Amino acid sequence: MGRVLAIVLAGGEGKRLMPLTEDRAKPAVPFGGSYRLIDFALSNLVNAGYLQCAVLTQYKSHSLDRHISLTWRLSSLLGNYVTPVPAQQRRGPNWYLGSADAIYQSMNLINDAKPDYIVVFGADHVYRMDASQMVQAHADSGAGVTVAGIRVPRKDAWQFGVIKTAEDGVAISEFLEKPADPPGLVDSPEESYASMGNYVFSTEVLVEALEKDAANPASRHDMGGDIIPMLVEEGRASVYDFKRNVVPGATDRDRDYWRDVGTLDSYHEAHLDLVSRLPIFNLYNMQWPIFTSNSQLPGAKFSQGASVRDSIVCAGSIVGPASVEQSVIGTQNFVGDGSYVQRSVLLDGVHIGKGSVVRNAIIDKNVVVPDETLIGVDHAEDRRRGFAVSEGGITVLGKGQVVKP
Structure with missing residues (x-):
């Protein structure tokens, strides 16, 4: 198929994920206990055999740059790399003005790699996808750009960028941004194509369009x-x-899974998709692994009397004689005696004191919850104490936020 360069757009601010993005770029937000959001896009590219990947960064990128540098080390001997590329003002005294301008300002990457095709993926969605199958479809079509579309119910498609096709069901006739009356598919009138934000370009077409x-x-x-x-x-x-x-190891249940985790509510819901007995999205598919850094930590420990159900508990965490249900517990967490954690996401280094209740909550790194504290039980009280509460009723504590007894 020719040479392929992968570009991952990772400069997003992620305002709707505040306070999780107050101190980090959206693609650097932790997910699923052990991962960061960018790990899904990079894993899909690397598993597909695309081992030259440039990650364009901008907003509060330190933790993202550090994660890429320490985790995504490919064989330089074979010319493979995953490298962060910050805004460098190569085209004048401006930072990236948008996702297209980010690639335009980084044209040196294209000039150096001399690819036949360029894969452009977003960095903040949760899914599995064999990108090589999309590149093959693009090469076969003869199009200048191929846009990945996911089928969604037509009644829900107004939330997305929607693709309208010609009668052949392949050529795009219109690209509509959040239309009030989304067009149906040729072969399924009650479904619409939502853009996944993933593209394959023939190089000369992309360069011409950017100019x-x-x-x-x-x-x-x-x-x-x-x-x-x-x-x-x-x-x-x-x-x-x-x-x-078709991704190796996928089940009928999670084969078409794709989640835009751009809001606090969708971020929380996507975590609940991970923890059921038959997960809606299966992190345990080792035929198409999601790669990330491996912390040098001991295994999780559960005290006598601990009750943990439909949950993920990561390395270095300790659960006392407490109850954890339908939750994702990150690394080096502590859940104290008599506490109850339900339908919640705890990022790394969270300490839950004795007798506390955490329900329908997201707690960012290094938060200490004092003994006998209620979080997510009374939203009015949560707001009074300075916690964020989403539209869907999820209580969110920011990184290192102080919780007074």
């Missing part, structure tokens, strides 16, 4: 908002049906 976009003062310089509509208008865009993608 045009950079010269347009009215552009927002966004991949989904400007580059894709431009190529759709020129008749050079096609859709790749995510349902066609």
Whole structure:
């Protein structure tokens, strides 16, 4: 198929995930106890055999850069790499003005690699996907760009960027941003294609489009908002049906799973998808592993009297004679005697004191919850104490937030 360069867009601020993104970029937000969001995109690319990956970073990128540098080490002897690329003002005194401008300002990566195709993936979705199958479909189609589309119920598609196809079901005729009346599919009128934010470009088409976009003062310089509509208008865009993608080890239950975790509620819901007996998204598929750093920590420990059900508990954590249900417990956490943690996500280094109740909550790193504290039980009280409460009723504590007794 020719040479492929992978570019991962990881400069997102993630305002809707505040306070989790107050101190880190959205792709660096921890997920699933052991991972960060960017690990899913990078694992999909590496498992597919794409071992030259540039990660474009910008917003509060220190923890993201550190994670990539320490975790994603490929064989330099074979010319493989995953490397963070910060904004460098190569095109003038501006930081990245949008996702398209980020690639335009990093054109040196394309000039150096001289790829035939460029895979552009977002860094903040949870899913499994064999990117090589999408590249093959793009090469076979002869299109200038191929956009990954996931089938969603038509009644829910207004929340997404929606792809309308021609009668052949492949060529894209319109790219609609959150339409009030989403178009149905040719073969399934009650479903619509939502854009997954993943693209495959023929190199010369992308370079030409970026040059045009950079010269347009009215552009927002966004991949989904400007580059894709431009190529759709020129008749050079096609859709790749995510349902066609076959990942080794996938189950019927999690095969088509894709989750945009751009809000606190969707982030919380995606964690609940992990912990059931038959998980909606299966982290334990070792035929298509999600890679991350391995902490040098002892295994999790459970005291006599501990009750843990439908939960993930990571290395270095200790659960006393307490109850944990439908929760994800990160590394080096402590759950004290008589405490009750339900439908909650605890990131690393959280200490839950004795007799406390944590329900429907997300607690970021290094928070100490005093003895006999209630979190997520009374939303009015949570707000009074300075905790964030999402629209869906999830109580969120930021990194290192002080919780007074």
